[in-house]
Each structure stands twice: as structure tokens, then as C-alpha cells.
Amino acid sequence: MAKKATHEQTRIHNTQLVFSTIYERGEISRAEIARVTHLTRPTVSDVVAELMDEGLIEEIGHAPSTGGKRAILLRVDATSRYLIGLDLAREDFRGALIDLRGDIQHRVTLPLQGHDGDAALNLVYALVDTLIAAAQRPLLGIGIGAPGLVDAIDGVIHQAVNLNWRDIHLRDLLEARYKLPVYMANDCQVAALGEYTFGENNRSKDLVVIHIGKGVGAGIVLGGRLFHGNPLGAGEIGHVTVVEDGEPCQCGNTGCLETLINNRGIVRRARALAADMPQSLLNQLVSDPEAITFETVCQAFDAGDEAARQVIYEVGQHLGTAAAYLVGILGGCRILIAGRFLCFGQFLLDAIRATLTRRSLAVLAQASEVDFVSLGGDIVLRGAAALLMHHELGLFPFSR
Numbered sequence: 001m002a003k004k005a006t007h008e009q010t011r012i013h014n015t016q017l018v019f020s021t022i023y024e025r026g027e028i029s030r031a032e033i034a035r036v037t038h039l040t041r042p043t044v045s046d047v048v049a050e051l052m053d054e055g056l057i058e059e060i061g062h063a064p065s066t067g068g069k070r071a072i073l074l075r076v077d078a079t080s081r082y083l084i085g086l087d088l089a090r091e092d093f094r095g096a097l098i099d100l101r102g103d104i105q106h107r108v109t110l111p112l113q114g115h116d117g118d119a120a121l122n123l124v125y126a127l128v129d130t131l132i133a134a135a136q137r138p139l140l141g142i143g144i145g146a147p148g149l150v151d152a153i154d155g156v157i158h159q160a161v162n163l164n165w166r167d168i169h170l171r172d173l174l175e176a177r178y179k180l181p182v183y184m185a186n187d188c189q190v191a192a193l194g195e196y197t198f199g200e201n202n203r204s205k206d207l208v209v210i211h212i213g214k215g216v217g218a219g220i221v222l223g224g225r226l227f228h229g230n231p232l233g234a235g236e237i238g239h240v241t242v243v244e245d246g247e248p249c250q251c252g253n254t255g256c257l258e259t260l261i262n263n264r265g266i267v268r269r270a271r272a273l274a275a276d277m278p279q280s281l282l283n284q285l286v287s288d289p290e291a292i293t294f295e296t297v298c299q300a301f302d303a304g305d306e307a308a309r310q311v312i313y314e315v316g317q318h319l320g321t322a323a324a325y326l327v328g329i330l331g332g333c334r335i336l337i338a339g340r341f342l343c344f345g346q347f348l349l350d351a352i353r354a355t356l357t358r359r360s361l362a363v364l365a366q367a368s369e370v371d372f373v374s375l376g377g378d379i380v381l382r383g384a385a386a387l388l389m390h391h392e393l394g395l396f397p398f399s400r
């Protein structure tokens with residue numbers, strides 16, 4: 001029995017090794033695979049035949065002649081499988097069909113409309129149902145970026161306050177319903193994986209992604225591995241207190257970072273500043289300060305309004321303080337901002353950087369970088385696909 005299990009494990013290992021080698025190289029011959037993997041030629045041929053039977057790889061013609069017989073090149077057929085990626089940490093639920101290169105082929109957005117609890121769970125089913133109906137390829141599985149405290153190993157959302165979810169065994173529920181493998185992690189961690197895997201910062205071994213969705217948190221990749229926390233909860237910077245006796249937070253504490261930079265916090269500050277600055281465009285865009293929304297702030301910011309810029313500068317200061325904590329713990333690092341604040345551009349980055357410089361050791365601040373992620377708004381969807389590909393196909397050596 002034990003021997004058989006070992007043989008099966010070896011087979012899976014070899015298959016994943018050959019597949020990931022083809023994936024990483026783009027185009028490669030059987031002989032070259034044998035050379036770089038140290039597998040025997042017959043083993044490589046067997047595995048390649050199996051992967052071709054499954055349609056995962058294809059032959060694409062001959063390599064340029066090097067004198068002898070011209071080798072046949074292989075590559076991954078990127079659209080041979082689709083992956084379902086879900087981003088459940090926004091104002092709406094988003095899902096996509098994603099190919100094996102991490103490119104989005106089809107997307108679906110369902111508005112939450114204030115639903116929580118079971119109604120929100122039913123919306124997840126509706127999202128997956130819609131995606132499955134649209135898929136014209138075999139599905140590899142489902143990857144999820146979920147809000148709140150997520151146990152990635154057991155597939156449980158322990159607490160997602162916004163959705164009024166507690167101890168939701170989302171992985172088991174989805175696996176039972178769809179008979180597909182399901183993997184999940186916190187949205188910030190998934191965002192970090194997405195950037196690490198598919199971003200322009202490709203495989204920079206250490207990076208921190210501060211993701212601003214409904215909440216705020218950090219995903220941390222160290223030495224090419226995602227740092228989960230033990231057993232969960234790494235990077236929960238949103239609930240670090242930045243103002244003593246500040247506004248109440250939905251976590252139960254007061255003055256958390258999240259209370260200052262979430263929609264409500266931004267709007268609250270904008271209304272206060274608008275009252276102090278009668279000339280502000282904020283007052284001209286709406287009938288009275290109480291009607292100011294996040295969108296009003298964005299609009300006034302785009303027009304160069306002083307009060308709106310002040311609001312965003314302060315958001316940058318709060319994020320800079322969080323960045324300083326991270327740099328103080330991790331050392332100089334690459335901090336990338338993802339999520340809703342991309343629209344505030346260089347102005348926001350400069351504010352973050354200025355505060356980081358003021359609040360950390362000069363040498364650590366100098367060794368750090370602050371920038372936006374390269375993947376934009378799809379970062380969680382594509383990160384969810386990376387998580388799934390890692391577990392199912394042995395790609396991207398980033399997990400613990």
C-alpha cells in the first residue's frame with residue numbers, strides 16, 4: 001500500500017514538474033525538459049504524452065536546426081482550461097473566467113445591494129452558476145479572494161463583518177455543490193499573490209501589497225512565499241489603532257486605520273473640511289455638505305480642489321503610518337498600493353512616501369519603495385487564479 005502511494009506521489013510530482021517547466025519556459029523540447037528537470041527521457045516522453053492527451057499542452061512545430069534532428073517544441077495550451085476567480089471583498093461580488101496565463105476571458109459582476117448572511121451566500125452561488133454557464137472550456141476549479149479573517153488551510157471564513165458571515169465553511173459548501181476543487185485566502189493576500197505572479201514586479205521576492213477594498217489590509221510575500229500568519233490573520237493593518245478614542249470601528253475597537261480611510265471616514269472628513277472652506281468645490285457640487293459622497297470627493301480631487309486634496313493627503317498620511325509599521329518590522333521593502341485609491345495617483349503616493357520617511361529610520365525608508373500595483377482592479381481575480389494554479393498544477397512556488 002505504502003509503496004503504491006509513493007509511486008502515485010512520484011507520478012504527480014513528475015507531472016507537475018514537467019508541466020511547470022513547460023509553463024515557465026514558454027516553448028521547450030522534450031530533450032530540454034529532461035535536461036533541466038533531471039528526469040529520464042522516457043519519463044519525460046510518458047508525462048508529455050499524458051499532458052497532451054489531457055489537452056493541457058500542444059506541439060507547436062520544430063525548433064531552429066542546430067545541425068542534428070530538429071526537436072519538436074511544446075507549449076501550454078493556455079485556453080485548454082478555464083479557472084473561476086472570485087473577488088468577494090468589494091462593494092459588489094465579482095467573478096471571472098480566467099485562462100492558464102492569468103488572462104481574463106469573461107467577467108460577471110453582481111451587485112450586493114446590502115445583502116449579507118445567507119442572501120450574500122446565495123449571491124456567491126449565483127455568481128458561480130453564471131460563470132459555469134458561460135464557460136466553454138473544462139474548468140480547473142475555483143479560486144477565491146475573501147474578505148475578513150480567512151483560514152486558507154481549512155477554507156473557512158471565520159469573520160467577515162461587512163457580510164455578517166461567521167465561520168462560513170465556504171470551501172466545503174462550494175466543493176459539495178460544484179464538484180470542483182476550491183482554494184481561498186484573504187483578499188489582501190490573494191492580491192499580493194496576483195501581483196507577485198502576474199505583475200510587472202514579477203517575482204520580486206519580497207513585496208507587500210496594501211489592498212484597499214471594503215476594508216484595508218496587507219498581503220505579504222517574503223522570500224517568494226506568502227506569509228499567512230499563524231494560523232491566520234497576517235497583515236491585518238486595518239485594525240491597528242491610529243487615533244486614540246477615535247470613531248468606533250465595526251471590529252469593536254475605536255480609531256482603527258480603517259475608520260479613517262474607508263468611504264465613511266473619507267466622507268466624514270470631507271464634510272468637515274467643506275464646512276470650514278466655503279469656497280471649496282465640494283460645496284458647489286452638492287446642495288449641502290451632508291450630501292457629499294466618496295464620488296463627490298473624487299470629482300473635486302480631479303478638479304484640483306484644495307479641500308479634497310487635503311482629505312486625500314491625510315489618507316496618504318494614514319497609509320504612510322501603516323507603511324512605516326510594516327517597514328519597521330520587515331525592513332526596507334517594496335510596498336504596493338492596490339484597490340480603490342488608484343485614481344488618486346502620484347499625489348497619494350507622495351503623501352504616503354513623505355509620512356513613511358518621517359516615521360521610520362532614514363536608511364529603512366530609503367531602502368523602501370512605494371508604488372501602485374501593476375495589475376489594477378483585477379488583482380484579486382487574477383491572484384485567485386494564481387492560488388488555484390499553484391495548488392492544482394504545481395505552478396509558482398509561493399505557498400508555505
Ligand SMILES: [Zn+2]
Pocket residue numbers: 238239240249250251252253254256258
Ligand atoms: Zn477595527
